[in-house]
Amino acid sequence: MEGQGSGDQSMAKLTYFNGRGLGESVRFMLAAAGVPFTESFMTEKEQIEKLRTDGKLTFMQLPLLEIDGLCLVQSRSIVRYLARKHGMDGKTPEEKARVDILTEGGRDFLTYFYPLGFLSDEETLAKIKTKALPRYLPIFGKILSASSSGYLVGDSLTYADMILLEALLNTEEFLPGSLNDFPKLQEFKDKISSLPQIKAFLEGPQRKPKNTPEYVATVKRVLDM
Known part of the structure; x- marks a missing residue:
């Protein structure tokens, strides 16, 4: 966490690409916490270079969340900051440890989906189906x-x-039917998705669609991939 946020400090601002990636978990948490936020999308290399020059990106990477007068980077750290601030990190030391463990496991699971659109979708989905889901x-x-x-x-x-x-x-989006043998996971998904703030986010414009060729091309151009 370095630097000072700019502009209206009452409104959080997420700087990332106009797609999911590492920014989507931050969006999910902002929605869960009921924190309204604006977004700034990277489309040119010069934009991220300016953020680096201005000292807003501690490790020169996105996403960046400007909130509470802070410039927060590293997606996991951003998520934990929001969780701690809004009481979503467990109520006891034991619960906090359990939450952290399950979050890291869930993140490992989620990471299997990140290459979609960037690498062969067929190979990526096969790996998800044979390694991640089981x-x-x-x-x-x-x-x-x-x-x-x-x-x-x-x-x-x-x-x-x-x-x-x-x-x-x-999982449901890319491999429909994969949850059929896991009724508790289906119940969980339906329960959390139905919470008013989550439902509004999932049905709103700030929930990003799956990676498109245009999105992938933009990320590669901006990051010199």
Whole structure:
């Protein structure tokens, strides 16, 4: 966390590309926390170079969230900041540790989807189907089967729930029917997706579509990939 945010400090501003990637988990958390935010989309290399020159990108990478007078970078750190600030990181030290563990597991699951559009979709989906789903769906299904609240940890929404929701929505979108043998995961997905603030986000313009060729070309151009 370095530098000072600019402009209206009452409104969060997310700087990223006009697509999912690492920025989507931040959007999910902003929605879950009920934090309104604007977006600035990178389309040219000069834009990110200016952010680097201005000292807003500690490790020279996006996403960047300007909030509370801060410039926050590193997507996982941004998500944890929002979770801590809005009481979505567990209520006890034990719960906080559990939330962190399940978030990291959910992030590992979610990471399998990031190459879609950038690498061969056929190979990426085959890897998800043969490696990610058999590993993560049973684990999270078992955890939710033992939950009396329908949440992964405790009796309220945490950032672990949001990471898992993002992964499950991707699973349904790209590999329909994959959750058929996991009723607890389906129940969880429906429960979290139906929360008013989450539902509004998922049905609104700030929820990004799957990676398009135009999006991929823009990312590669801006980042010199």
